[in-house]
Amino acid sequence: SQQGEEDPQALSIQEGENATMNCSYKTSINNLQWYRQNSGRGLVHLILIRSNEREKHSGRLRVTLDTSKKSSSLLITASRAADTASYFCATGVSGNTPLVFGKGTRLSVIA
Amino acid sequence: DVKVTQSSRYLVKRTGEKVFLECVQDMDHENMFWYRQDPGLGLRLIYFSYDVKMKEKGDIPEGYSVSREKKERFSLILESASTNQTSMYLCASQESNEKLFFGSGTQLSVL
16 A cells, blocks of 8 residues: 655756655654665665654755645755665554555656 | 665576575564565565564565564565566565665566
8 A cells, every 4th residue: 555655756857956856645644754766776764754843854855744734845955966866755654564655756867 | 784685686587486585684673574666666565574473464465475483584485486576576674663774675587
């Protein structure tokens, strides 16, 4: 069952620009996480935001969470060619329920 | 750093063969997961385990089984491989019911 839905499905930007990806979900959550996947590899955890938090930063990453709209956004500032990857959101509902992943946004950063 | 190791990066099997995909984690995590990833479908949960000898079905368990005899090892078994099981298989372990650590993935082709 897919809970998170990322938007857009694909995004192409120039190096140095900011990239924004959105995630919408359907049910109440405990936390929301963002992961990155380079082509043909496993996913890597980027950031976790809890349901009682509104914004979180990690380096060039900024994540926001709006529980009233059931949505989150991931902003990558000053993008680099190395940021080219697929980005997934995943929602955690409760302690012993598996995370549910969206289908991802494919980001291409052109040098 | 947590390491999740999947035994093979690429695997080619014939229809009807029994296939074992092995996954080992080195951080004493209790929770482990098997996902498959197909283009346009995102990550889909096959099976998961919250303890040794414990297993739970995910969203698409048909045609698969799992084994967790030791805490660090979670094996996915394709009892009789079929062409529609050609996919990327991803194993993950979970820290404190939150962050997932993924292996590099196994690209399985069933001919």
